[in-house]
Amino acid sequence: MNKLFKSIRRAPYQSFAAFLMLFMSLLMATALLFSIGSLYGLLGYVETRPQVTVYFQNTATESQIAKIKQELIDSGKALSVKYVTQTEAFETYKVLNKDNPLLLEMVTADILPASLEINAKKPVYLPQIAEFLQKKPGVNEVVFQKIIIDRLIQLTAIIRTISLTFFIFLTITTMIILFTITHFKVALKRDEIELLRLLGASNNFIRWPFFQESLVFAFFSATSAFLFFIGLIFYFSPFINGYLRGIDRLTINFDWTQITVWPLNLIWLATIYFGILLFGCFTYLTASFFATKKFIK
């Protein structure tokens, strides 16, 4: 460690430039990770809002409807399936038209059909669910908002592509700048490297101080960027809370697990911190590896 601090002290401007560059990149990476996480949570939330509603003929029996409901649950495509009986439909009708007594007089529970309200796990499942339902006996009508769903699918794909492209661009830019800074530092030590080679130092021995510096800088930059970002989040939390009013929880769903991204919690914050720490270590180590490669052939 002493050697490392001595090396930083003897080339302070390059070291400070590397730290600032890494700090900025990791701050952007933190913001990106946080935004992507929140956006995915929000998309997941929005994606499950549209419904397929299937209305049954009055001749359809409760057991027929229960069987269809079970088949939907078993398919693994439905997030929730709610059975609305004729009586419940009439109660809802009454609430919706409480100010219009004429409409209330004209309608009885027998006229309104029983229905199933289905939330899909992903919007792409909605057309499949609708098609499945249309073939079932006793079904009168299947309703779902196709245009909204198509646009949601499109929007999700665009956001995913943009965030991935931006992340790749950020990684490459960071790596190139860190490579250039490290290359300067290595070039300044050209004589020392040549001497070390003559004295019998292995490639790893020559590279280690640069790797060590990369790891220490990545740690300090990641920690500073993370703390700075947390400060920003707390500063803007009233605005974020207002924007997400009415949403209890946002989650990212993987096949094997689920991460809650809102409200902020220790697991999500730790994931962001270790994510940017790994990103910082990876980019700086890779840049250092290629910057030193030329000098230790």
Add this chain to the structure above:
Amino acid sequence: MIQFDNVNKKFPFGNTALKDICLEIEDNEFVFVVGPSGAGKTTLLKLITRELLPTSGSIIVDGVDISQKKYHQTDKLRQKIGMVFQDFKILNEKTVFENVALALAISHLSSDAIKTAVHQALQAVGLKDKDDFFPLQLSMGELQRVAIARAISGERKLIIADEPTGNLDPQTTWEIMKIFKKLEGKKTIIIATHNTDVVNSFKKRVIIVKEGKIVKDTRKGGYDL
């Protein structure tokens, strides 16, 4: 310890540096390699440290053929060799202590062991009290002493010095050569030089190289330009 068997070295543009070199140097032997500039002295030394590879022939150091392309232990080989250069190769941004310690750190010694070995080496070259000096604070002779301290520190069995007194005045030259004299019998020492006074006064083995060939190899020889 070192064996050259029909070693030839040609450079890419066709000029021949060494021709049919056959040579044996025993453990703890003191050898001068002499000859005019461009005779091939430095090339011969660089072949021992594997900075260069021979065009043909074999070079065996410590029982291992180091001339093979598939030899991958160059770092281990060089850890056995202490090198002293005409231009010293002392790092200006490091102190005397750090310059000497550099050679020992490579062998992954503990910091206490490095401290002891550096102080022993600096004592041997008479620079014990200047360990925290920077190179810019030292004279040319003192810089070469630092380089020798670096070369003899630790367990390096072979010392190769390429024109170690080339940049020094006569008085400092003798002081430096006295340090090498003290190491006689303890390490194998190969010194490339064209300083006739030094070679003739030492009366050690002299290998004369001219136009890439060994023209004379005498056990207690001298040298005349």
